[in-house]
Amino acid sequence: MDRLALDVAHLFAGGLVLVSFMLLYQDRMFGLLNMFALHAFVVSLSVAWQAHIQLAPHLYITAGIALIVKAIIIPVALHRIIVRLGIHRTIETVGGIGQTMLAGIGLVALSIMVMLPITAQSGTLTREDLAFSLAVILLGLLMMISRRNAVSQIIGFMSIENGLILAATAARGMPLVVEISVAFSIIIALIVVGIFLFRIRERFDSVDVHALEQFRGGQP
Amino acid sequence: MALILDALVQFAQLLLVLSIAPLLTGYVRKVKAHLLRRRGPPVLQPYRDLLKLIRKEVVLAHNASWVFRVTPYIVFATTLIAAALVPTFATGLVFSPAADLIAIVALLGSARFFLALAGLDIGTSFGGIGSSREMMIASLAEPAMLMIVFTLSLLAGSTQLSTVSTFMQGPEVGLRVSLGMSLVALIMVAIAENARIPVDNPATHLELTMIHEAMILEYSGRHLAVIEAAAALKLLLYFSLISCMFAPWGLAIAGQGFGAFALGLGIYIAKLAVGGFMLAVFETAVAKMRVFRVSDFLGAALMLGLLAAMLLFVSRGA
Numbered sequence: 162m163d164r165l166a167l168d169v170a171h172l173f174a175g176g177l178v179l180v181s182f183m184l185l186y187q188d189r190m191f192g193l194l195n196m197f198a199l200h201a202f203v204v205s206l207s208v209a210w211q212a213h214i215q216l217a218p219h220l221y222i223t224a225g226i227a228l229i230v231k232a233i234i235i236p237v238a239l240h241r242i243i244v245r246l247g248i249h250r251t252i253e254t255v256g257g258i259g260q261t262m263l264a265g266i267g268l269v270a271l272s273i274m275v276m277l278p279i280t281a282q283s284g285t286l287t288r289e290d291l292a293f294s295l296a297v298i299l300l301g302l303l304m305m306i307s308r309r310n311a312v313s314q315i316i317g318f319m320s321i322e323n324g325l326i327l328a329a330t331a332a333r334g335m336p337l338v339v340e341i342s343v344a345f346s347i348i349i350a351l352i353v354v355g356i357f358l359f360r361i362r363e364r365f366d367s368v369d370v371h372a373l374e375q376f377r378g379g380q381p
Numbered sequence: 382m383a384l385i386l387d388a389l390v391q392f393a394q395l396l397l398v399l400s401i402a403p404l405l406t407g408y409v410r411k412v413k414a415h416l417l418r419r420r421g422p423p424v425l426q427p428y429r430d431l432l433k434l435i436r437k438e439v440v441l442a443h444n445a446s447w448v449f450r451v452t453p454y455i456v457f458a459t460t461l462i463a464a465a466l467v468p469t470f471a472t473g474l475v476f477s478p479a480a481d482l483i484a485i486v487a488l489l490g491s492a493r494f495f496l497a498l499a500g501l502d503i504g505t506s507f508g509g510i511g512s513s514r515e516m517m518i519a520s521l522a523e524p525a526m527l528m529i530v531f532t533l534s535l536l537a538g539s540t541q542l543s544t545v546s547t548f549m550q551g552p553e554v555g556l557r558v559s560l561g562m563s564l565v566a567l568i569m570v571a572i573a574e575n576a577r578i579p580v581d582n583p584a585t586h587l588e589l590t591m592i593h594e595a596m597i598l599e600y601s602g603r604h605l606a607v608i609e610a611a612a613a614l615k616l617l618l619y620f621s622l623i624s625c626m627f628a629p630w631g632l633a634i635a636g637q638g639f640g641a642f643a644l645g646l647g648i649y650i651a652k653l654a655v656g657g658f659m660l661a662v663f664e665t666a667v668a669k670m671r672v673f674r675v676s677d678f679l680g681a682a683l684m685l686g687l688l689a690a691m692l693l694f695v696s697r698g699a
Contacts, residue, residue: 168556175558175692182688186681259680266687273695292695 166214170286173207174293177327178269181300184320185261188252190243190312194236197316201231204323211330214286220330226344227326231319235351242355243312246362253309253369261307268299290331297324309369311361315354322347384475390642391465391475397646398464398621402613403427405620405657410584412661427613434606442503442599452499453600453607456492460611463488464618468625470645471633472543481540482530485622486523489574492611493519500596511595514672518580518592521679522570528686529563529570533626535693536560542622546629562689564627569682571619573675575612578664580675590672617653624652 180200187193205228212220254261276292283291301324304317322343329340407424414421441449463485466476480488493515500512534540536559537548548554573580576593586594597608625632631648633641670678 164555171692172556172558178692179558179562179685179688182684186677258677262680262684266684266691269688269691273691277695289695 166210167286169210170207170214171289173203173210174290174327177203177207177323178293178296178300181297181304181320181324182262182265184316185265185300185304185307186258188254188258190248190252190310191240193252193313193316194240194243197319198232198236200320200323201227201235204326205232207327208330211290223326223330223340226340227323230344230348231323234348235319238351238355239312239315242358246358248310248312248362252313255307255309261303264307265300265303268303269296272296272299287331290327294324294328294331297321297327300324309371311354311358311369315351318350319347387475390471394469394471394474395461395465397469398614398617399461401650401653402464402617403431403610405617405653406613408654409616409657409661409664412658413665416661416665427609431606431610434609435603437602439602439604444504445599446502448495449499449502449599450604452495452502453604453611455495457607457611457614459488459492460614460618463492464614464621466542467618467621468543468546468632469621470649471642472546472625474543477541477543482534482542482545483527483540485542486526486530489615489618490519490523496596496608499600503599505599507595507598511592511598514592515596518573518675518679521676521683522573525566525679525683525686526570528683528690529567532559532563532686532689532693535690542625546625546632547634549626549629550632557693559689559693560627562685562692564623566682566685566689567623567627569678569685571623573679573682575616575619577660579667579670579678582669590669592672620653620656621649624649624656628652 177200180196180203184193184196184200187196205224208220208227209224212218212224256264272295273292276295277288280288280291298321301317301319301321304320305314308314308317325343326340404424404427407422407427410426411421411424466474466480466485466488468474468477497512497515500508500515502508530540533545536554536557537545539545539548554560572578576583581590581592581594583593585591586598593612597605600608631645631652633645
């Protein structure tokens with residue numbers, strides 16, 4: 162039974178890393194949104210399973226918040242924003258997709274190499290989840306720096322937050338107040354970002370952040 | 382006595398794969414035709430094609446060297462040996478101590494090498510295009526295949542296929558995300574290696590994006606028959622490989638009685654039927670990719686293989 166519990170937790174956490182890679186692989190905007198919804202869904206499954214095996218019922222609320230806010234509300238809202246902005250639907254990456262994936266593999270290796278030695282005294286579950294959550298966070302950062310489009314940078318930012326939730330549940334959960342305030346700040350961030358997107362679009366006729374660089378001053 | 386029995390089992394498996402490989406190809410074609418609401422050629426058509434091709438005379442180009450003439454036989458022989466190493470209905474083959482999964486990959490790789498040489502040998506532009514594309518696929522598919530092999534052998538503690546499939550039947554496999562990833566990666570590699578639809582189209586000679594058919598365009602007569610037989614054998618080999626590594630239930634263990642062998646054989650045929658049906662459905666449902674997307678497709682397979690090995694390292698380190 163204990164063995165099965167560990168295996169299922171491993172399955173969900175590893176699945177989250179895999180979905181992070183699928184986020185990097187996507188080259189269509191709506192595909193990216195669907196993938197992000199899947200990412201949040203896997204996080205909520207993982208958190209719910211941790212709630213079950215750690216006998217920590219407040220984690221179910223965390224899972225519920227992740228499911229409702231990040232797997233349903235945010236993807237639907239971003240979907241509407243994309244339709245209203247009328248931006249074109251392919252995503253330009255800075256390097257090629259292949260190079261980004263290779264860099265991602267390197268980051269996963271790095272997070273495993275870093276996390277496994279420094280958590281040597283902790284339980285198996287904590288070690289695995291910390292390693293995987295660091296990988297998810299680094300992959301989210303990679304996504305933010307390797308995409309030109311503001312919408313996919315937002316998706317990268319939100320996937321970092323999913324990684325943080327995984328890390329927090331692995332470390333025996335976090336207080337509910339913190340979780341709720343994080344969820345609210347994510348929603349506020351979405352609203353701010355949405356307004357920001359419309360402003361960028363009004364001014365530059367594009368959500369490519371490359372257009373911002375010519376206003377930086379100094380060198381061209 | 383036991384050795385003779387084992388040798389008999391090995392020989393029976395060899396004959397089995399040799400005899401039902403064209404049947405599998407015909408079956409997949411038939412299912413695909415039915416899915417398109419056509420009648421399709423009879424299931425036994427590949428046998429008739431082979432017989433007819435063997436009786437036809439060989440037309441050789443003037444500048445064909447010996448490489449072109451020996452390639453069909455080398456390709457067929459290496460594929461047949463590789464197929465004989467994969468357990469189909471019983472484990473514990475006589476040949477299996479001699480060669481493991483890495484040897485199977487190497488055998489298939491050398492078959493591919495000779496086929497690419499033969500494509501270049503005549504000097505036509507089509508052959509050259511086919512060879513260069515085949516090499517592009519190989520440069521990604523073979524590392525992906527090796528990563529899958531490493532993942533499975535790390536888990537099972539051996540690169541022997543019989544040991545791997547016995548381990549996969551056992552209780553200590555558990556639920557592992559690495560296994561799921563390597564299964565998906567293996568299926569992607571198998572699709573690319575057998576020139577099936579998202580990567581190449583096995584049903585046509587007349588397309589600018591063809592890969593396998595471009596290399597063998599100049600072959601005729603018995604040479605073509607041998608190459609076609611090797612292609613059918615390779616498809617069967619990949620089916621057997623997937624089923625003995627990821628669905629090994631019903632494999633007879635060496636030393637069991639005749640009843641176990643008969644049961645294993647029936648289950649094997651059923652697995653092939655299910656697998657062939659799924660392949661046909663998949664091929665009907667997806668569209669062929671552009672050649673330049675193939676590297677993305679196989680890159681994803683390689684990535685999955687790498688990730689599977691790495692995640693395994695985490696759960697092992699624990």
